[in-house]
Amino acid sequence: MKILYINAMGPYEAWPQAGVFVSERVAALRKNGVDVTACSYYQINSPAVQRVVTRNGGPDLGTPIAQQAGVTYGIRKIPNGFFSAAMQRFRPNFWEKRIARQVRRDMEESKADLIHLHWIWPMGLGVMRYCRETGVPYVLTCHGGDIYSDMKDMRKRPYILKMLEGAAAVEFVSKALLESAKELGYSGKNAAVVYNGIRTSVFYPARQEHPGKTVVGFAGVMILRKGIDYLPEIFRRIQELIPGEIHFYMIGSGVLREEIEKKMAGLPVDFLGTIPSEKLAERFNEMDILLLPSRQEGYGCVIKEAQACGAVPIGRDVDGIREAVDGFGSLIAYTGDDDAFISAFAEETAAYVSGEKPIDRAAMEAQAARCSWEERQKDSIAIYQRILGKAD
The missing domain is CATH 3.40.50.2000 (Glycogen Phosphorylase B;)
Known part of the structure; x- marks a missing residue:
């Protein structure tokens, strides 16, 4: 063949x-x-x-x-x-x-x-x-x-x-x-x-624990379709809701990167650009939460990579994200109200970090490893x- x-x-x-x-x-x-x-x-x-x-x-x-x-x-x-x-x-x-x-x-x-x-x-x-x-x-x-x-x-x-x-x-x-x-x-x-x-030889649990610190991130192309225009305000509201040290990662490149960097001025955020898979796996093993507010998504492969490393995905409730989350993470519906949408992402993040919303990380990692x-x-x-x- x-x-x-x-x-x-x-x-x-x-x-x-x-x-x-x-x-x-x-x-x-x-x-x-x-x-x-x-x-x-x-x-x-x-x-x-x-x-x-x-x-x-x-x-x-x-x-x-x-x-x-x-x-x-x-x-x-x-x-x-x-x-x-x-x-x-x-x-x-x-x-x-x-x-x-x-x-x-x-x-x-x-x-x-x-x-x-x-x-x-x-x-x-x-x-x-x-x-x-x-x-x-x-x-x-x-x-x-x-x-x-x-x-x-x-x-x-x-x-x-x-x-x-x-x-x-x-x-x-x-x-x-x-x-x-x-x-x-x-x-x-x-x-x-x-x-x-996913590359299971690269994306697997090797958690870098950081007591008292919360790490939240985004990974993808920085374009409007990925919903990154929501992230500056989502990050600010997360910072208001979660006590203790917090850090954000923005991973990827795209036409909106410069604009988003300006809007995130003053936030504890690192813009890492496009990084190799091995480095991406390291960042996912640091992250507590991965945010994906995409307006459209063919299939959120990055979700499976993050899950395999123990990061919990929170994404917009669109079909390509829903299929990838597959019961391990949260889906946020968009009802036409930007402010409510942004608040829901921040509140869901805080619920996972506080333990109010538990997740079986071992089961999530095992499911992703089969992909x-x-x-x-x-x-x-x-x-x-x-x-x-x-x-x-």
Whole structure:
């Protein structure tokens, strides 16, 4: 069984952890004996286009990098100049032939039996075209923004629906994400839910106890969708409610980091940026509470990592977080009242810290430990076997 595995999510010099869960899947598949050729496909903006993107508040992710989480990728660059950018506004499938040519080259070199693409827009255009022309089966994995954002774009939706319906299988990282795709017109006939996993060799209990001190944190991309605009006030109210020493961690990077740093001035908070998994596990083993006020979440993999280290998650009651919390932690409903939402996060944090709300940390850690990448990727392997078995 040979798989051409296409990562359309990174990584980049400026964001080395981008799409790391794709690399973890590749590593897990290889450990399970699957022959995987890994390539990263990038849309590379010309300097002029990038200046426009940056001026409009978009990110400059910098140069693609080939290595992540022990996986080495073949880097594939699809150039995007002003003409290409303009044409996409009128022809959303403008990239189709160009991407398909690159897919053909990679298939000829890899001799793969099947293509698996992560993040469907726009690279799925070329994958679909190549597979339609050759009869090679393809699998898609949807992670969140490709459904919540790209598929909601009425210009892109017809093409995305064709990609989804034409795939041999479509993986979703949560049940909630699958339901969102169905609400936008997808039939679900070829769907499967394959959750992200955790590196159990890295994320495990090694608690750093700190009597009289409370540690609360956030880990994720610092963008509006993650709800980080709520955190400055949540942190202040936690500080008011909990006696003794308190410390906050903000882990990750993103376009709102500078703004949030200014709003948290005066708080005992460390902004750690994007850190390696081993360092992240150390911070989770320090934390008492992990806060995730996300407006949307495909699947809160960081929740399982934190639980495995003994940190209790408190998250907004959205489906991707609800699935990950899975009974160990708290869910805060948003009713339209920002002040009540913020207070609920602070009060729930105080209840755990005081012991008013107990939690069985050993049971939480044990449940998270069963979510290894190797175990989770057995579901993908079963999908491949079913597809290739039918082909035979």
